[in-house]
Amino acid sequence: MAFCTRVPHRLHLARTFVDARIKWVRDPYLDIAVEREKNLKEILSLKNQIVSSPSNSLPLSSLSPLKTHFNLPTSTSKLFQKYASVFSQFQPSPSLPLHVRLTPQAMTLHKEELAIHNSPSHRDDAVKRLAKLLMLTKAELISWRKELAASEMEKRASFSDDVELEKGLPLRFSMKLPNGFDLEKKVKNWVDAWQDLPYISPYENAFHLGPNSDQAEKWTVAVLHELLWLLVSKKTEGKNVLCLGEYLGFGNRFKKAMVHFPGIFYVSNKIRTQTVVLKEAYRKDFFMENHPLMGMRFRYIHLMNKADKFRKRAFRRKRKVIPSADNGEVTKEDDKSMEEIKGLNESSDSVFEDVSADETLKPQIIET
Numbered sequence: 001m002a003f004c005t006r007v008p009h010r011l012h013l014a015r016t017f018v019d020a021r022i023k024w025v026r027d028p029y030l031d032i033a034v035e036r037e038k039n040l041k042e043i044l045s046l047k048n049q050i051v052s053s054p055s056n057s058l059p060l061s062s063l064s065p066l067k068t069h070f071n072l073p074t075s076t077s078k079l080f081q082k083y084a085s086v087f088s089q090f091q092p093s094p095s096l097p098l099h100v101r102l103t104p105q106a107m108t109l110h111k112e113e114l115a116i117h118n119s120p121s122h123r124d125d126a127v128k129r130l131a132k133l134l135m136l137t138k139a140e141l142i143s144w145r146k147e148l149a150a151s152e153m154e155k156r157a158s159f160s161d162d163v164e165l166e167k168g169l170p171l172r173f174s175m176k177l178p179n180g181f182d183l184e185k186k187v188k189n190w191v192d193a194w195q196d197l198p199y200i201s202p203y204e205n206a207f208h209l210g211p212n213s214d215q216a217e218k219w220t221v222a223v224l225h226e227l228l229w230l231l232v233s234k235k236t237e238g239k240n241v242l243c244l245g246e247y248l249g250f251g252n253r254f255k256k257a258m259v260h261f262p263g264i265f266y267v268s269n270k271i272r273t274q275t276v277v278l279k280e281a282y283r284k285d286f287f288m289e290n291h292p293l294m295g296m297r298f299r300y301i302h303l304m305n306k307a308d309k310f311r312k313r314a315f316r317r318k319r320k321v322i323p324s325a326d327n328g329e330v331t332k333e334d335d336k337s338m339e340e341i342k343g344l345n346e347s348s349d350s351v352f353e354d355v356s357a358d359e360t361l362k363p364q365i366i367e368t
Contacts, residue, residue, distance in 0.1 A: 022187065022259060027178045027266050029284040030277050034235070035270040036285070039079075040301060043086060045070045046079070050087075050100060051110055057101035060089065073272065085307040086300075105303055113296045122292065129230050135203055136227060137248060149203040151222065152229045171199035173221065174280040175263030191261075194218060202226040211253065220253045221261060225278065228265075232293050234281035238267060238274035 049066065050058050063076045072079060080087040086106045089098055102110060116122050132148050134141045150158075150165070153173070158165045172195040177183070183191065197215055200206045202223040209216040227244065228234055245254035258265045258276065266277040281288055 022183075022262065023181075024262065024267070025178050025181045027268075027279075030266045030279070030282060031268050031270050032285040033282055033287065034268040034275045034277065036301060037297065038271045039073065039083075039304070040297065042070050042072050042079070043083060043304060044300065046076070047086070047102060047106065047110060050102060051107075056107070057090075057092075057099045059096075060098040060100055063100060083304050083307050085303050106300075109296065109299055109303065113293075116292045116296065133227075133230055136223065136230075137244075149201070151202050151226045153199060153222065153225065154201060167201075168198040170196045172196070173225065173261075173264050175261070176279045177263045181262065191263075207249065211251075217253070217257065217260070220250060221257045221264065223248070223250070224254050224257055225264065228276065228278040229281075232291055233287070233297070234289070235275055235277040238276050241276045 046063065046066070049063065050056065060077060060080075066072070067075060074082075080089055080100055084103075086103060088101050088103045090101065091098055128148060131145055135144065135149060153171050154165045157169065157171050175191075194214055194217070197218050200215070200219040200222060202219070202225075206216065206219040209219065224241070224245075227241075228236070241254050241258075242252075245251065258267055264279060266279050268275045268277060287294055
């Protein structure tokens with residue numbers, strides 16, 4: 001898969017990367033950012049399925065077969081019960097089966113989300129993102145838009161969307177290494193030298209470079225960086241990255257880029273999958289870009305968590321009544337054991353549950 005413009009200038013084609021094992025270190029903050037969206041995609045998929053009906057409701061039986069299609073973690077009926085703040089089950093009449101619709105709060109959010117999608121500013125932004133993605137992949141592309149063929153890295157360096165940046169400048173990627181992560185000196189020296197290599201735009205064609213050269217790797221990182229930047233959340237599932245890398249002709253080079261540059265990309269193992277995160281888009285677990293759709297995501301998450309918190313609160317208030325073995329009196333369960341149960345529940349909500357900054361386990365996606 002060739003891109004539009006072939007890079008004409010001669011570049012550094014040697015491979016100097018040292019074969020040092022770069023450990024994977026868990027980033028608890030980015031894990032929080034990923035885990036915060038647990039079940040969000042599935043809930044929104046079900047929400048969109050329901051509102052696609054003219055009556056804004058569907059029979060529960062028609063939604064049950066969607067478990068596999070939407071990759072749901074449990075049955076639809078259990079999911080509706082768990083997120084009762086989003087979905088409401090009702091029976092239109094005694095002769096009809098159970099139906100599901102959105103709660104008033106969820107319907108309000110849906111309408112606000114719809115208004116964002118229909119706004120001229122969002123449509124213009126979505127068209128530009130899609131056009132740039134097509135320019136990167138060169139699929140269904142009707143015409144090349146030169147004004148869009150500048151990466152986020154190039155726009156930052158030129159301080160403008162309209163000024164064309166001189167080619168071949170040594171633009172350096174932002175790197176954020178987590179606490180407990182120390183590069184070996186020889187690796188650190190290599191990274192510093194690698195950062196000073198010329199930056200090749202992801203909208204240029206550099207497939208003529210030796211695939212194992214340092215310069216080719218910097219271009220690969222530039223393409224992956226731009227792809228993630230075009231996404232609203234600046235993150236996506238690892239399988240999407242790998243599939244797109246294969247489609248574009250990079251083979252396993254995206255995978256290698258994530259291994260070699262943990263300061264640029266992070267792979268989280270949370271929420272039953274692996275998620276690739278562009279690290280510079282986050283400060284700890286906070287998303288740095290003020291995008292209206294991300295704001296809507298957080299509001300959906302808040303609504304989903306309302307039902308969860310109510311259920312946990314109800315559980316903690318329960319006190320089992322048991323007969324005393326000594327004199328037959330009825331007493332509450334041992335206070336100490338109840339405190340222990342409460343402590344376990346609270347610890348399960350902790351954002352730092354089972355997190356170690358110096359953990360060295362590697363996710364499967366980046367094994368070499």
